[in-house]
Amino acid sequence: MKSLAKHREIWLGLAIVAVIILVTLRFPRFSQPGNLLTIFNDTSILMMLALGQMAVILTRSIDLSMAANLALTGMIAAMLNAAYPAIPIPLIMALCVVIGGLLGAFNGVLVWKLNIPPIVVTLGTLTIFRGLVFVISGGAWVNAAQMSPDFIGLQRAVLLGLPVLSWIAIVVAILFFLLMTRTPLGRALYAIGVNPTAAVYTGINVGLTKFMAFVLAGAVSGLCGYLWISRYVIASVEVASGYELTIVAACVIGGISIAGGIGTVAGALLGALFLGVINNALPVINISPFWQMAISGTAILLAVILNARGERRKGRVILKSAEAAHV
Amino acid sequence: MSDVTTGRQLPNRLDNPLKSTLLSWESLLVLVAVVIFVFNSYSSPYFLNEWSLSDMTFNFTEKALIALAMALLIISGEIDLSVAAIIALASTMMGLALQYGADTPVLVAVGVGVGLLCGAFNGFLVTGLKLPSIVVTIGTMSLFRGIAFIVLGDKSFGNYPASFGWFGQGYVWWVISFELVLFLVFAAVYFVLLHRTNFGRRVFAIGNNDVAAQFSGVRVDRIKFILFCLTGLMSGIAAVLLTARLGSTRPSIAEGFELEAITMVVLGGVSILGGAGSIVGVVLAALIMGLVTFGLGLLNVPGIVMSIFIGGLLITVIALPILFRMWRQRA
Numbered sequence: 001m002k003s004l005a006k007h008r009e010i011w012l013g014l015a016i017v018a019v020i021i022l023v024t025l026r027f028p029r030f031s032q033p034g035n036l037l038t039i040f041n042d043t044s045i046l047m048m049l050a051l052g053q054m055a056v057i058l059t060r061s062i063d064l065s066m067a068a069n070l071a072l073t074g075m076i077a078a079m080l081n082a083a084y085p086a087i088p089i090p091l092i093m094a095l096c097v098v099i100g101g102l103l104g105a106f107n108g109v110l111v112w113k114l115n116i117p118p119i120v121v122t123l124g125t126l127t128i129f130r131g132l133v134f135v136i137s138g139g140a141w142v143n144a145a146q147m148s149p150d151f152i153g154l155q156r157a158v159l160l161g162l163p164v165l166s167w168i169a170i171v172v173a174i175l176f177f178l179l180m181t182r183t184p185l186g187r188a189l190y191a192i193g194v195n196p197t198a199a200v201y202t203g204i205n206v207g208l209t210k211f212m213a214f215v216l217a218g219a220v221s222g223l224c225g226y227l228w229i230s231r232y233v234i235a236s237v238e239v240a241s242g243y244e245l246t247i248v249a250a251c252v253i254g255g256i257s258i259a260g261g262i263g264t265v266a267g268a269l270l271g272a273l274f275l276g277v278i279n280n281a282l283p284v285i286n287i288s289p290f291w292q293m294a295i296s297g298t299a300i301l302l303a304v305i306l307n308a309r310g311e312r313r314k315g316r317v318i319l320k321s322a323e324a325a326h327v
Numbered sequence: 328m329s330d331v332t333t334g335r336q337l338p339n340r341l342d343n344p345l346k347s348t349l350l351s352w353e354s355l356l357v358l359v360a361v362v363i364f365v366f367n368s369y370s371s372p373y374f375l376n377e378w379s380l381s382d383m384t385f386n387f388t389e390k391a392l393i394a395l396a397m398a399l400l401i402i403s404g405e406i407d408l409s410v411a412a413i414i415a416l417a418s419t420m421m422g423l424a425l426q427y428g429a430d431t432p433v434l435v436a437v438g439v440g441v442g443l444l445c446g447a448f449n450g451f452l453v454t455g456l457k458l459p460s461i462v463v464t465i466g467t468m469s470l471f472r473g474i475a476f477i478v479l480g481d482k483s484f485g486n487y488p489a490s491f492g493w494f495g496q497g498y499v500w501w502v503i504s505f506e507l508v509l510f511l512v513f514a515a516v517y518f519v520l521l522h523r524t525n526f527g528r529r530v531f532a533i534g535n536n537d538v539a540a541q542f543s544g545v546r547v548d549r550i551k552f553i554l555f556c557l558t559g560l561m562s563g564i565a566a567v568l569l570t571a572r573l574g575s576t577r578p579s580i581a582e583g584f585e586l587e588a589i590t591m592v593v594l595g596g597v598s599i600l601g602g603a604g605s606i607v608g609v610v611l612a613a614l615i616m617g618l619v620t621f622g623l624g625l626l627n628v629p630g631i632v633m634s635i636f637i638g639g640l641l642i643t644v645i646a647l648p649i650l651f652r653m654w655r656q657r658a
Contacts (some may be wrong), residue, residue, distance in 0.1 A: 062461070110642065110646065114646050114649050114650070115649065116642070116645050116646060116649070117599045117600060119406075119461075119599060120593055120599050120641065120642075120645060121642065123586055123589065123590065123593075123638075123641065124590075124638040124639070124641040124642040125638065125642070126586070126638070127586070127634035127635065127637055127638035127641075128634070128635050128638035128639060128642075130631065130634060131631050131632050131633075131634045131635030131638065132635065133631075134629065134631040134632055135632060135635070139629065139631075237631055242582070245408075245465050245468065245469070248462075248465055249465060249466075249469070252462050252465070252466075258459050258461055258462045259459060288477075288480065290473075290476040290477050290479075290480045290481075290578075291473070291476075291477055292473070293469050293470075293472055293473030293476050294469065294470055294473025294474050294476070294477055295473070296469050296473070297466050297467065297468065297469025297470030297471075297472075297473050298466075298470060300462070300465060300466035300469060301452070301463065301466040301467065301470065304458050304459070304462045304463065304466060305452075305456060305458065308456065308457065308458050
C-alpha cells in the first residue's frame with residue numbers, strides 16, 4: 001500500500017515536470033529557476049491550505065469553511081493593522097492563527113459533541129463566516145493605503161534567495177510532515193480514516209481527533225488569511241470566494257482519498273503545485289485565463305479516476321461495505 | 328416457557344417512531360415558518376400584500392426545483408455539487424442557440440436537454456466508474472462552469488425573446504407566477520415518486536444500505552444514474568426559468584445555488600447520510616428560506632448578512648433535536 005502511494009506521488013511529480021517541459025519547448029524562459037520559484041511562491045498559500053484540508057479529509061470529514069475562515073481572519077488582521085499600525089506583524093500573524101484556530105474549533109465542537117455531519121456544519125459556518133466579514137467591515141474594503149508598509153512588506157522580504165512567504169510554506173509543510181508521520185495525533189488521523197471502529201478499540205478518541213483536525217485546518221486558514229490579504233493587498237467580503245473547492249481539488253489531485261485514511265503531505269503539496277503550474281502556464285502559452293476553470297475541473301476528474309483505479313487494486317470488497325456504512 | 332423471548336416486544340420500526348419523528352420534524356418546520364411569517368408581518372408594513380408575497384416566491388422557486396431532485400439523490404446517499412454549474416452551462420448554451428436564431432421552444436429544449444446531459448455525465452462517472460459523487464461533482468462543477476467561461480469570457484448573452492421571458496416573469500393567474508405553479512406541480516410529482524412508488528421505496532433502501540439493497544434485487548446503479556439525470560434535468564429547468572427571469576446569461580450566473588439547494592434539503596429533514604427524508608419537509612424548508620430572505624430584504628438587510636441567518640438556521644435546526652435528545656437522555 002505504501003509503495004502504491006509513493007508511486008502516485010511520483011506520477012503526479014512527473015505530470016508536473018511534463019507540463020513544465022511542454023511549456024518550456026515553446027517558451028524557454030518558463031523553466032528558468034527564477035520563474036519556477038515565482039510559481040512556488042504563488043502556490044504557497046494553496047499548499048498550506050491543502051495541508052490543513054488534508055488533515056480533515058483523512059478523518060473522513062471535509063471543511064468547506066476554510067476560504068470563508070481565511071476571508072474573516074484576513075479582514076480582522078487588515079482592520080487591526082489599519083486601526084493600530086503599531087502592532088508588530090508577527091503578533092498579528094500569531095493572532096490570525098489563534099482566531100482561525102478558534103473558528104476551526106467551532107466547526108470541531110459541532111462535529112465532535114453534536115455529531116453533526118462535517119459537510120453540514122461547514123456548509124453552515126461557510127455562510128456565517130463570510131457574512132461576518134461583511135458585518136465587521138460594514139461592506140467596506142481595506143486597501144493598500146490603509147495598511148502599514150510592514151504589513152505588506154514582510155512576506156515579500158527576501159531571505160536566502162526566497163521570499164518569506166515561501167519560507168513560511170516550507171516551515172508549515174515540515175511541521176505537517178512531522179505531525180503526520182511522527183506524532184500520535186498524526187497516526188490517529190490516519191487510523192480513524194481507515195477504520196473508525198478499529199480506532200475506537202485501539203483507544204483513540206475519534207471525536208477529539210476530528211476536533212483537532214478542524215482546529216488545525218482553521219489555524220492554517222487563519223495564517224493564510226493574513227498572508228492572502230498582505231499578498232493581494234485588498235481585504236473585502238469577496239476575498240477567496242469559492243476557493244474552498246480549489247483547496248479540496250488540490251487534495252484530490254494530490255491523491256488524498258475523500259473516503260479518508262489515504263494521503264500524504266507530499267501528495268497535498270504536489271496537488272497544489274500542479275494547479276499552480278497550470279495556472280501560471282496558461283497565460284504564458286497564450287491561452288485565455290477563462291480556460292483555467294475547465295482545465296482544473298478536467299484535472300480533478302482525471303485524478304479521481306486514476307486514484308480510484310489505484311485504490312481498487314487492493315480489492316477490499318468486504319471492507320467497502322464497512323466503509324460505506326461509516327461515511 | 329419462552330417468556331424471555333416473547334416478553335420482549337420488538338418495536339415496530341416501520342410504522343410509528345419513524346413516522347412520528349418525521350411528523351415532529353415537519354411540524355417544527357411549520358412552527359418556524361409561522362413564527363417568521365408573523366415576525367415579518369409585524370416588522371414591515373409592506374410584507375402582507377399579495378404582490379409582495381408573490382415576489383417572495385421568486386426567492387426560492389428555482390433553487391427549490393433543484394432541491395426536490397437533490398433530496399432524492401441525498402436520500403440515496405449521493406450528492407451533486409455541480410447543479411449551479413449546470414445552470415451556467417445550460418444558460419450559456421441557450422444563449423448560444425439564440426445567436427443562431429433559435430426560437431423559444433428550441434431554447435427551452437436546449438436548456439432542459441443540456442441539464443439532462445450534464446446529469447447523465449455525473450451519473451455515468453459515479454455509477455459507471457464507481458467514483459465518489461462529492462469529488463466527481465466538484466470536478467464537473469469546475470468543468471461545466473469552466474466551459475461557460477470559455478464560451479462567454481467576460482461577455483454576456485442577452486436579448487431573449489419576450490415569449491421566452493414569460494417562463495421566468497409570467498403569471499398564470501392573478502399573482503400566481505408560472506414558476507410557482509411549476510414548482511407546486513413538481514413538488515406533487517416528487518412527493519408521489521418518493522413516497523408512493525416502488526422507485527421511491529428503493530431510493531430509501533439504497534440510502535439505508537446499498538449493499539443489502541443490491542442483494543435484495545434493487546438495481547442500485549441504475550437508480551442512482553436516474554437520480555443524477557433527474558437532478559440534471561431539474562437544474563436545466565431551473566436554468567430556463569432563471570435565464571428567462573434575468574433576461575441575460577453571464578458565466579457567473581447562479582453562483583452559490585448548490586449550497587442553498589443543499590441547505591434546503593438538509594433543513595427539510597433529509598439526512599445527509601442518506602436513507603431518511605421527506606418531500607413535504609423540503610417544500611417547507613424552501614418556504615422558510617424564501618420567507619427569511621424576503622423578510623430580511625424588506626428590512627434592508629443586505630444579502631450577505633442574510634446568509635448568516637441561513638447558515639445559523641441550518642446549524643440550529645439540525646443541532647436542536649440532537650441537544651434535546653441528549654438532554655432527555657441525561658434527565
